[in-house]
Amino acid sequence: MNRMTRRERGELCDEVMARFRGPGGATHRELCRRTGEVxxxxxxxxxxxxxxxxxxxxFSGATVRLADGGYVVFxxxxxxxxxxxxxxxxxxxHVVLHHRLDSASGAEGLRRLAPHLPGQAARIIAGRSDHAVDEEQEAEELADLLLERLTEQGDRAAELPAADVTPHVRRIAEGLVHYPAKDARR
Known part of the structure; x- marks a missing residue:
């Protein structure tokens, strides 16, 4: 498997980010929904x-192709x-990098591997091979870059208070920029 260069990964990230364009200030929940749409x-x-x-x-997530051609992302x-x-x-x-997505057509051994999963999603585990390690690392690197860019968009919009606030309020606000409220952006 050929590893992507930093430049290639950045260009691919730019292409994906173009699909997320929209009003700024989206919550993480809204970005989750938009990820499904993309x-x-x-x-x-x-x-x-x-x-x-x-x-x-x-694992914490998996994408499975259904018999009807649709997909479920767990x-x-x-x-x-x-x-x-x-x-x-x-x-x-994984989708953008054209990694193989597993299908949920067979049922053998799936319930034994992960009986708590809905439907036949456990097939993903059964279909993994040695190439999956490289694919997982490649997907994680791209996902980290996407997450950074998506969350920076919203963060920049709310970073600083208005210019007319007093200096001590500005210093406090600047110090809190990287520490959002507990329920913020969920």
Whole structure:
């Protein structure tokens, strides 16, 4: 497998980011929904996002192709929408990088591997091979870059207070920029 250069990864990230363009200030939850829409556009098929409990599973997300040509993206049901967004962007990166997506057509051994998963999503684990390690790393690198760019867009819009605030309020606000409120942007 040929590794992407930093420049190639940046260019690919730019292409994907162009699909996310829209009003600034989107919440992490809205960006999760938009990630599903972008995946649907890229795959030319229906994509359903399912947030499920993945306790004891060796992964936090997976994309499965259904017999009808649609896709289901399983994502860990984290309390943090930021965490969910990172998982979904990782799955989007697999699509953009043209990694093989597993199908959910067989049922043998799936329930034994991950009985808690809905439907036949455990097939993903069964279909993994040695090349998956490189693909996972490549997808993670692209997802990290996408997450950074997507979250910076919204952060920049709300970074600083208006110019007419007093200097001490400005210093406090500048210090809090990187520490959002507990429920902010979820």
């Amino acid at each position: 995946m649907s556009e890229l795959l030319g098929a229906r994509v359903e996002l399912r947030f499920v409990a993945l306790r004891d599973a060796p 994502c860990a049901k984290s309390r943090s929408w930021y965490h969910r967004l990172g998982i979904l962007l990782h799955e989007l990166a």
